[in-house]
Ligand code: SRM
Ligand SMILES: Cc1cc2nc3c(=O)[nH]c(=O)nc-3n(C[C@H](O)[C@H](O)[C@H](O)COP(=O)(O)OP(=O)(O)OC[C@H]3O[C@@H](n4cnc5c(N)ncnc54)[C@H](O)[C@@H]3O)c2cc1C
Ligand code: SF4
């Protein structure tokens with residue numbers, strides 16, 4: 001019989017535990033989770049990027065709703081457990097739900113410590129722990145007013161940097177003489193303070209908070225010396241306490257945290273505890289790496305393998321503030337039995353210090369240049385005797401005998417059990433095994449299979465070097481051709497950095513990514529404009545000066561400088577009224593040529609630029625919108641007559657084609673996108689050479705993609721078969737969005753698909769419902785801003801200057 | 817030199833261009849990102865493409881028809897291509913723009 005496993009708290013530790021458990025023993029338990037936070041499991045570490053705007057909350061979700069459904073797990077969101085009845089073996093939530101358990105897991109995390117000063121309960125005083133705190137801070141930041149962060153540790157500084165990014169005037173108050181004194185020595189603390197101040201954040205050390213003042217809401221912070229610092233928002237980030245109230249009330253043994261043995265069992269064998277609330281071997285933890293180890297141990301025990309035991313290890317501290325590189329591990333207090341090696345490079349802002357005891361490293365502080373962190377950490381963990389390399393130790397691994405100054409050689413020299421990803425405890429050997437064993441060729445692949453660099457991401461560079469080493473030339477990110485002469489970065493790097501650094505304007509991209517020209521060129525500017533339109537649909541203001549003329553004036557330029565105009569004819573259907581309107585426009589403006597295009601619609605060629613707005617005005621009155629025949633965007637959806645008329649038709653191919661075109665028109669894509677829907681495999685709409693095509697069959701809709709019929713000729717690949725028209729639409733939209741997010745500018749779908757791999761695309765679109773829905777939702781969101789008829793906008797006066805000369809001169813003088 | 821008023825700097829978008837119609841054909845007036853103004857014939861030395869419709873970057877424009885890059889300062893094609901287009905003197909006085917059509921006017925008169 002399956003046992004009932006109940007979990008209190010849905011944070012990072014139990015989330016990871018469930019992943020291990022589902023892998024080892026998928027059917028052992030009927031799982032129920034109660035979470036006081038009203039949401040799914042997310043990456044709490046990444047709240048700071050959400051606060052600063054580098055990531056959206058959706059991007060940091062670890063398990064979406066679909067995951068719980070797929071694994072048959074019941075998740076009570078917003079239910080706080082208020083009592084554990086160990087006799088009856090039940091737990092009860094504040095909403096009155098009582099759930100029996102065979103095995104209980106307590107994972108209630110920590111509670112932020114609030115300094116007991118007057119005014120601590122005033123509205124406007126926040127802690128920094130969950131998404132609600134972030135949302136409250138974002139709301140406060142809208143006023144662009146003053147914020148005070150109490151606490152100059154990891155959390156406080158991340159909060160301060162985020163609030164500053166959001167436009168607030170921020171002061172950090174820290175009670176000790178230097179910042180992050182528990183992880184950094186005073187020299188590094190000083191450099192950190194300088195780096196923080198350079199971002200425009202004020203720092204006050206030795207600042208002892210006496211009270212928070214204000215009438216009905218926060219107005220300032222008063223220090224022991226009487227100074228009052230005005231503020232409308234106060235964030236307290238002075239430390240955390242294991243959340244053990246519930247366990248204590250239930251009579252479990254508690255000390256600093258809930259006491260558990262090295263198999264995660266509490267004093268009651270039916271109850272386990274893990275995460276920040278648990279105390280193992282006298283230690284409590286506040287970084288994810290040891291918590292993930294607890295998760296592994298707990299899962300092993302739950303699946304019936306008691307051999308795995310928790311062992312203490314130290315975790316390096318890194319600060320996730322873009323541009324501040326800091327690494328610290330171990331103990332660096334001075335002492336008679338200790339030796340130290342220090343390296344400073346003031347101009348580069350670099351400081352490195354290694355503390356040795358009996359020729360072994362016991363502490364490492366790196367500031368400004370942290371790439372050797374993993375290597376030092378490994379020497380420290382293994383207790384390696386470093387007397388042989390003492391003289392060159394501080395210069396890092398590349399300067400050690402024989403390996404030369406090659407950063408790759410440094411990674412090559414790491415032992416197989418050297419830890420690469422601190423957050424997830426992934427060692428070098430595991431990554432190389434996964435690359436060779438599973439045939440991985442992309443960073444995303446390695447992340448998916450090993451979790452290396454999937455949490456805070458600071459080891460991405462190391463993982464990439466390992467890939468280069470393992471795959472040789474077939475993986476060489478450096479060999480990626482640059483976008484253009486203005487940069488050394490390739491398209492993928494630029495796209496990644498736009499997202500990671502939250503760059504929302506072309507000048508910002510050029511500045512942050514060190515563009516070599518002041519204003520780009522005709523190659524990079526349209527590409528950057530597309531990437532920004534795609535990534536920030538609601539925030540980015542389209543830069544028309546960076547668009548090719550056709551997209552700027554919404555018509556196709558001809559060899560003689562005139563333009564052609566192609567209105568949409570949805571799915572190739574038209575009517576006498578539409579045809580009459582076209583005929584009238586052709587006569588009225590003396591349009592020299594009218595042609596039926598290869599895309600099932602009508603082209604009017606040879607129109608003078610000055611006439612364009614008037615031509616569109618008349619076409620608009622007849623209901624036409626732009627056919628975007630000029631756009632790197634959705635062009636045509638060709639259809640055949642389908643069940644409406646054809647004796648072979650199996651589905652309403654015309655209807656589906658029109659539906660797709662009406663849903664997707666206006667969207668910008670890396671290169672043009674053409675689609676077609678055929679009513680049966682005779683394929684009269686030529687769907688099997690399109691970017692995306694549908695072949696209707698009796699049992700449903702066969703979706704095709706990655707065809708080509710221009711410069712290259714290539715039949716499509718099958719994405720998969722779906723049963724309903726609705727599903728066909730969702731899958732096609734999701735596929736297009738995936739391409740929008742990953743494609744390089746001017747790369748057609750068939751080239752993109754070849755690069756990404758057909759199977760990967762099928763996996764993401766056909767098999768992963770949650771991901772598909774994510775793509776779909778993002779497409780729909782961006783359509784809110786894209787689906788505006790550009791012709792109508794211009795008829796109403798937008799960009800008037802484009803269509804008129806600024807002056808007419810010379811003629812009058814000639815007449816005089 | 818006779819200066820003819822053609823409007824103000826605000827009539828031209830940054831990194832953009834506008835045309836001025838003259839009896840001898842269109843003149844393209846460019847405004848760069850740092851507000852420098854240039855005027856050249858709106859006629860690409862390659863196959864006559866309308867340079868005013870191109871993408872403006874630094875002090876150069878890329879022709880919309882076949883991507884030649886023309887220097888706004890000298891009117892010469894940059895890179896491997898050879899050819900040049902006439903440059904026309906421009907003057908910025910406060911916000912007001914003037915071009916010197918000298919030769920053109922005398923021809924017209
Ligand atoms: C009008 C039309 C030809 C016609 O008279 O039928 C046409 C006209 C042009 N095509 Fe096309 N293509 C037209 C259907 C096609 C098709 C057939 C189709 O869509 O079913 C193809 C093959 C399928 C494909 O897209 O690959 C096609 C493959 C191309 C290509 C090669 C693209 C490639 O990646 O292989 C180019 C060049 C490019 O885009 O860089 C191109 C480019 C062009 C341009 C835009 C050339 C240019 O850059 O100025 C032509 C613009 C003429 C104008 O001003 O209207 N045209 N072109 C067709 C308009 C369809 C529409 O209603 O929107
Ligand atoms: C802003 C921020 C940045 C961080 N950065 C890093 C970093 O860079 N590196 C690093 O290693 N660590 C970092 N951490 C720490 C890391 O996030 C935590 O160590 C980790 O999330 C703890 O996991 P957990 O499962 O123990 O608890 P949590 O993830 O805190 O989850 C506990 C959950 O239990 C719920 N809960 C509590 N009581 C009850 C109850 N009675 N009933 C039901 N539910 C309950 C809570 O609502 C909460 O959702 C950071 C933390 C924060 C807040
Ligand atoms: S095939 Fe297309 S691009 Fe070539 S001349 Fe014809 S319309 Fe123009």
Ligand code: FES
Nearest residue numbers: 860863865879882
């Ligand atoms: S006409 Fe300008 S490049 Fe050909």
